[in-house]
Amino acid sequence: MIVVVPANGPALVDLRQVSLTYRVGKEETLALADATLSIAKGEFIAVVGPSGCGKSTLMKLVTGLLPPSSGEVHVRGEKVVRPIKGVGMAFQNPTLMPWRTTRDNILLPLEIVAPHKQQFRRKRAEYAARAERLLASVGLGGFGDKYPWQLSGGMQQRSNLCRALIHEPEIMMLDEPFGALDAFTREELWGIMQLLWLERRFTAVLVTHDLREAVYLADTVYVMSRRPGRVVMTKRIDIPRPRTLETTFEPHFVDIVHALRERIHQEHA
Numbered sequence: 001m002i003v004v005v006p007a008n009g010p011a012l013v014d015l016r017q018v019s020l021t022y023r024v025g026k027e028e029t030l031a032l033a034d035a036t037l038s039i040a041k042g043e044f045i046a047v048v049g050p051s052g053c054g055k056s057t058l059m060k061l062v063t064g065l066l067p068p069s070s071g072e073v074h075v076r077g078e079k080v081v082r083p084i085k086g087v088g089m090a091f092q093n094p095t096l097m098p099w100r101t102t103r104d105n106i107l108l109p110l111e112i113v114a115p116h117k118q119q120f121r122r123k124r125a126e127y128a129a130r131a132e133r134l135l136a137s138v139g140l141g142g143f144g145d146k147y148p149w150q151l152s153g154g155m156q157q158r159s160n161l162c163r164a165l166i167h168e169p170e171i172m173m174l175d176e177p178f179g180a181l182d183a184f185t186r187e188e189l190w191g192i193m194q195l196l197w198l199e200r201r202f203t204a205v206l207v208t209h210d211l212r213e214a215v216y217l218a219d220t221v222y223v224m225s226r227r228p229g230r231v232v233m234t235k236r237i238d239i240p241r242p243r244t245l246e247t248t249f250e251p252h253f254v255d256i257v258h259a260l261r262e263r264i265h266q267e268h269a
């Protein structure tokens with residue numbers, strides 16, 4: 001068993017009393033209130049909480065897609081004032097392009113993101129080999145020539161993870177990436193996600209409604225209150241890796257899931 005030393009190094013992502021108010025016409029919605037949290041380099045965190053508590057908003061703030069209304073977001077020690085580089089993203093819907101093969105879908109970020117796009121023609125063979133290695137590591141070796149519509153939902157989501165990782169991002173933003181999958185496929189993908197992270201040690205931010213998923217994958221789970229979202233519980237997951245489906249039935253794992261569930265239920269009370 002590999003026991004991964006928890007990431008305790010300097011913060012890669014630092015949110016200091018971050019609030020976000022959406023303004024649409026005269027209507028104001030305070031989506032996130034005074035969020036303060038630090039994510040170490042190489043740490044895997046999960047954010048859970050009631051629907052509409054500001055989880056996706058938090059993701060947009062970390063990546064610089066939205067400026068905070070107050071407070072500051074720092075990434076790599078620098079204040080975030082524009083969309084940051086070195087980020088991979090995976091959402092619930094894989095959004096693979098149906099007219100491109102799986103390989104060409106995975107290569108897309110390299111075609112459009114600097115500095116890769118300038119070298120794309122010259123390095124195409126090298127990049128294609130990289131895509132092939134990624135496909136093999138998610139159990140899809142040899143599927144590069146297939147079109148997305150020839151793949152199952154789980155296979156599409158695996159390809160989606162490959163696309164998110166092809167430019168070797170330092171930070172992975174995962175917004176309910178397994179939410180649309182059936183329970184068996186979802187659990188299979190937890191294992192694949194963990195493997196990718198153990199191999200590459202990117203810093204990961206996972207938003208999920210699935211508490212077992214959060215505990216399986218994360219080093220730290222943050223529970224948010226209902227809107228306006230505040231961090232109301234921080235739970236360090238001290239379970240050695242690699243975690244397996246067996247792990248999810250162990251008493252300690254089950255206890256942690258119960259504690260998280262209880263805290264979220266208080267938000268609905």
Ligand SMILES: Nc1ncnc2c1ncn2[C@@H]1O[C@H](COP(=O)(O)OP(=O)(O)OP(=O)(O)O)[C@@H](O)[C@H]1O
Binds near residue numbers: 022024053054057058
């Ligand atoms: N662009 C927007 N304009 C106005 N209000 C918004 C906008 N985006 C989100 N909101 C509101 O901000 C709040 C937080 O939304 P957010 O999508 O961050 O929540 P969430 O926790 O990700 O939700 P869910 O779990 O349902 O996906 C919600 O009340 C939502 O209606």
